[in-house]
Amino acid sequence: MSEATEVENAGSQDLAAYANTLFEEALAGPRDQLGERLLRMSLAAWENPRLRPQLLEKIGSAATSDVGAARLREHFHSMLVVRVGERVEVPRLNLNAVVAQVVGVIMLRYVMKMEPIVSVPVDEVVGAFAPTIQRYLDA
Numbered sequence: 001m002s003e004a005t006e007v008e009n010a011g012s013q014d015l016a017a018y019a020n021t022l023f024e025e026a027l028a029g030p031r032d033q034l035g036e037r038l039l040r041m042s043l044a045a046w047e048n049p050r051l052r053p054q055l056l057e058k059i060g061s062a063a064t065s066d067v068g069a070a071r072l073r074e075h076f077h078s079m080l081v082v083r084v085g086e087r088v089e090v091p092r093l094n095l096n097a098v099v100a101q102v103v104g105v106i107m108l109r110y111v112m113k114m115e116p117i118v119s120v121p122v123d124e125v126v127g128a129f130a131p132t133i134q135r136y137l138d139a
Contacts, residue, residue, distance in 0.1 A: 019045060023079055027087055034088065035098070035134030036126055038080065042102050043122050046110050059111055076103065084137075094136040101133050 026034070026041035045051055058075075061068025080102065081095040105125060108114045117125060 018048075018051065019079070023083070027083070031088060031137070032134070034084075035132075035137050036130040038084070038098065039102060039105065039126050039130050039133055040122070042106065043109075043125065046106060047122060052110065056110065059106070088137055090137055090139050094139045097136045098133050101129055101136070105129055 022041040022044055026037040029037060046055055058068070058072055062072035063069075076099045080099045081092060084098065085092065085095050105117070108117045109125065110118075
């Protein structure tokens with residue numbers, strides 16, 4: 001294995017381990033704040049300047065290849081549909097709506113860099129979108 005591949009694999013492993021740690025923290029705590037914690041978890045990963053290039057690459061790959069789309073779909077499905085679905089009893093469509101909200105915020109803030117969402121503090125983004133995510137989880 002080349003050094004570049006080892007570094008790439010280590011980065012992917014770091015990203016996966018970091019995402020899993022954030023996710024477990026998000027799942028802990030009161031259910032009525034789960035939407036906020038899930039959104040904060042997602043934004044925390046994207047706010048990390050070391051991880052953002054890897055995440056942007058994954059989004060770009062999802063937009064340009066079926067394999068990339070399948071990987072990203074599986075990531076969000078396993079975390080926000082399967083694992084959250086194991087903790088809260090809501091229709092799968094509601095969990096897909098959670099994914100849509102999270103991915104939408106990510107796209108607007110970090111990929112499209114749309115104003116004003118790109119320049120407001122994370123707390124303001126969470127305040128605007130977490131109630132909708134929570135509504136899907138409370139159904």
